[in-house]
């Protein structure tokens with residue numbers, strides 16, 4: 651099977667499906683939670699992430715992000731379909747897969763708070779089966795990569811949230827992976843430190859040609875990463891491609907017009923409402939979301955003589971969250987220009 655035909659394809663998922671079966675009746679009294687109907691956490695997911703590429707997984711709670719990550723790192727198995735990392739089968743070669751995939755969990759719980767950064771890395775290296783001389787070489791290297799050399803011998807509990815996140819990243823980088831899985835990497839981190847962390851990740855990806863899967867609820871971050879996006883809902887892929895293409899297909903910018911006075915603004919409101927738009931009035935400012943058919947020029951032309959009373963006009967791009975909401979509202983699955 652040509653799972654690794656292109657040697658830049660690092661993560662290759664084909665028709666990946668994960669079904670959780672109903673909890674057996676006898677077990678329901680013991681289980682913390684149980685299900686009575688089968689749940690498809692993943693339903694036929696195809697995905698290729700290449701070396702040097704970041705793919706952001708976006709989706710509401712329960713979309714299947716965690717199930718996808720867990721299958722790749724061998725913490726659970728798929729019901730059907732296949733997953734390969736550098737040609738290694740995630741179901742049957744999970745130990746070797748873990749040597750080439752760095753996993754950055756979303757929470758600090760996985761860190762030993764009373765141990766130092768260096769001790770945390772040593773323990774992780776041992777658990778990964780790394781040799782002493784390899785760790786002696788890799789630990790200072792990864793500490794330097796994440797700018798934690800000054801904190802190398804500080805106990806983790808004394809670090810800021812941003813530093814702890816960088817230590818989790820260092821741990822993922824320790825075995826020298828070719829792919830990274832970052833689960834909500836900036837979750838508890840303040841916006842300035844989050845920006846620093848993302849810049850660090852982007853630099854690492856470019857330098858080391860890593861293939862990265864990242865999940866984040868902070869959509870502005872995903873836009874800043876200039877990544878591919880995989881929009882998921884109930885285990886299915888709703889869109890796969892770059893965000894630029896998503897914008898081209900779904901962008902409905904908002905038009906903002908400042909009129910000379912309130913009377914003209916009211917007339918403009920009436921005209922635009924008559925044209926089928928849904929304008930909103932705020933003093934002498936009129937705002938309306940353009941439909942797919944209208945351009946700014948056409949809206950201004952529709953104003954006729956009132957157009958000369960527009961003092962100022964501005965097109966406001968649609969926030970990514972609204973753009974994504976649009977995709978979820980549309981019925982069909984979409985493939986962006988680069989969907990494969």
Ligand SMILES: Nc1ncnc2c1ncn2[C@@H]1O[C@H](COP(=O)(O)OP(=O)(O)OP(=O)(O)O)[C@@H](O)[C@H]1O
Pocket residue numbers: 670685689690691709710711712713714715716717718
């Ligand atoms: N062990 C399990 N048993 C039964 N159902 C499960 C199990 N794990 C996950 N699910 C279900 O599978 C679906 C996908 O869950 P998953 O955790 O992969 O989604 P997610 O996108 O990571 O969600 P979140 O953002 O809330 O973590 C959900 O409906 C969830 O309830």
